[in-house]
Amino acid sequence: MTNTDTTSSPLPVAVIGCGRMGRLHARVYSQIPQVKLVGVYDANLESAKATASEYGGEGFDSIDRLLDRARAVTIATPTTTHLALATACITRGVACLVEKPLAKDVAEARQIADLARQHNVTVQVGHIERFNPAVRAMARLNVAPRFMEVIRISPLTFRSIDVGVVLDMMIHDIDIILNLAGSPVKTVDAVGVAVIGEHEDVCNARLTFDNGCVANLTASRLALKTERKLRVFSPEAYVSIDYQKRHGMLVRKGPNMAAVRDAVAAMKRGETHDLSGLNPDGLVEMEELAIDDVEPLRAELDAFIESVTTGQRPHVNADDGLAAVETATRIVQAITR
Numbered sequence: 612m613t614n615t616d617t618t619s620s621p622l623p624v625a626v627i628g629c630g631r632m633g634r635l636h637a638r639v640y641s642q643i644p645q646v647k648l649v650g651v652y653d654a655n656l657e658s659a660k661a662t663a664s665e666y667g668g669e670g671f672d673s674i675d676r677l678l679d680r681a682r683a684v685t686i687a688t689p690t691t692t693h694l695a696l697a698t699a700c701i702t703r704g705v706a707c708l709v710e711k712p713l714a715k716d717v718a719e720a721r722q723i724a725d726l727a728r729q730h731n732v733t734v735q736v737g738h739i740e741r742f743n744p745a746v747r748a749m750a751r752l753n754v755a756p757r758f759m760e761v762i763r764i765s766p767l768t769f770r771s772i773d774v775g776v777v778l779d780m781m782i783h784d785i786d787i788i789l790n791l792a793g794s795p796v797k798t799v800d801a802v803g804v805a806v807i808g809e810h811e812d813v814c815n816a817r818l819t820f821d822n823g824c825v826a827n828l829t830a831s832r833l834a835l836k837t838e839r840k841l842r843v844f845s846p847e848a849y850v851s852i853d854y855q856k857r858h859g860m861l862v863r864k865g866p867n868m869a870a871v872r873d874a875v876a877a878m879k880r881g882e883t884h885d886l887s888g889l890n891p892d893g894l895v896e897m898e899e900l901a902i903d904d905v906e907p908l909r910a911e912l913d914a915f916i917e918s919v920t921t922g923q924r925p926h927v928n929a930d931d932g933l934a935a936v937e938t939a940t941r942i943v944q945a946i947t948r
Contacts, residue, residue: 621647622916625681627674627696629653629662632710632737633687637666639908640685645916649680678703683733683919685912686710690774694719697734701726706733706919708912712782712939713932720936724929735915735925736932738786742910745852745859746787748900749843752861756791758844759826763854764834767807775803775810777939777946781830784841785942786927786935791843794822796938801945806833816942852900859900 624646626637633651640648650668653659660670671677678684678699683706686696693714700707701723713736714720727734740746761784777785789796798819803811813831820826839854852859918925 621645622683622920623647623649623681624916625649625668625671625677625684626651626662627653627677627684627686628688628710629655629658630687633685634662634666635908636685636687636708636912637662639906639912641666642909643912643916645920646683650677652677674699678705681705683707683916685737687737690715690778694722697723698726701730701732701734704730704732706735706915708735708737708915709929709932710737711739711786711932712736712778712936713929714936717933717937717940720929720933724933727929733915733919733922733925734929734932735911735918736786736927736929736935737911738783738927738932738935739907739911740783740787740854741790741927742907742914743854744857744902744905744907744910745854745900746841747910748859748902749841749850749852752848752850754791754843754845754848754850756824756826756843756845758824759788759791760842761788761826761828761840763839764829764831765837765839766834767812767832773810775805775943776812776814776830776832777803777816777942778936780832781814781816781828781942782935782939784828784830785938786931787841788818788826788828789934789938790931792818792820792822792824792826794820794824796941797821799938799941799945801942803943803946811943811946814942814946816945818938850900857902859902861898861900863896863898 624640626633629651637651640646648666648668650671651659651662652671652674656672663670684700686707686709690712693709697707697709714723763780763784796818801816803814806812812833816828818826841852843850849862914926
């Protein structure tokens with residue numbers, strides 16, 4: 612990780628790319644007391660100047676000049692540019708948060724991950740759903756999933772239609788599923804349909820992990836409504852979260868579960884043939900997850916800045932980003948098969 616001092620002076624940060632995401636990053640950086648937004652860069656200098664005028668710093672006409680001023684940057688540019696920009700940052704010792712996906716293919720994602728290790732520079736990947744309050748609340752439960760089901764569908768927005776729905780939308784859930792499963796992917800089965808152009812607009816994928824866990828993921832950018840939900844099943848509990856509403860429910864075994872199991876075991880042994888006296892109440896207990904109201908992007912950038920200033924492993928490091936791209940690539944390959 613990048614070695615930085617921990618003095619009270621604000622960390623100089625910058626943003627490369629002033630599109631929708633870049634402007635969001637600039638806004639949040641301008642609100643974080645521990646950092647100073649020194650500037651932004653965009654291929655369109657007027658866009659950079661407009662963003663700087665609104666959120667602070669300078670609108671740079673040169674990436675080299677920007678990197679001379681910053682110690683940490685967000686890269687929020689088209690995916691095809693990520694390798695070149697990340698290389699420029701890493702080789703100068705500048706920490707970077709690279710918006711998802713990490714790179715356009717596995718080879719380039721691996722190059723970024725290798726560079727981060729070689730130069731000991733902090734690289735975080737912008738898988739923002741990891742910082743969704745509902746996801747963070749679920750992570751505190753330490754559930755060991757056996758089956759997971761994800762649905763991420765929405766109407767067409769005409770953003771990112773140069774890539775398929777797997778790299779555009781499903782990549783969010785791939786990252787979360789890999790993190791929850793905690794095991795290598797063993798097999799991938801997938802079907803997809805291309806409607807608008809050459810890339811898939813609808814996909815369903817089934818991942819089986821080495822530890823036996825199974826995940827079923829569905830993504831569509833041609834739906835009539837927006838729905839983003841994750842369900843996790845484990846021997847200990849069932850968790851359901853709604854990404855969009857930032858809401859979650861936990862269902863655990865209740866105090867009567869042991870009595871029911873004992874009665875069923877007695878029936879199997881032939882000791883009883885009547886379970887009508889069992890009380891169905893208390894079989895399960897339901898509770899809402901304790902969810903905070905911290906904006907996901909603020910939580911993501913706070914975590915990035917903490918990693919830069921302390922040297923701690925990023926919550927979503929370059930290897931995590933590489934794993935997501937590798938799995939997404941396997942899903943797209945399975946569709947073509």
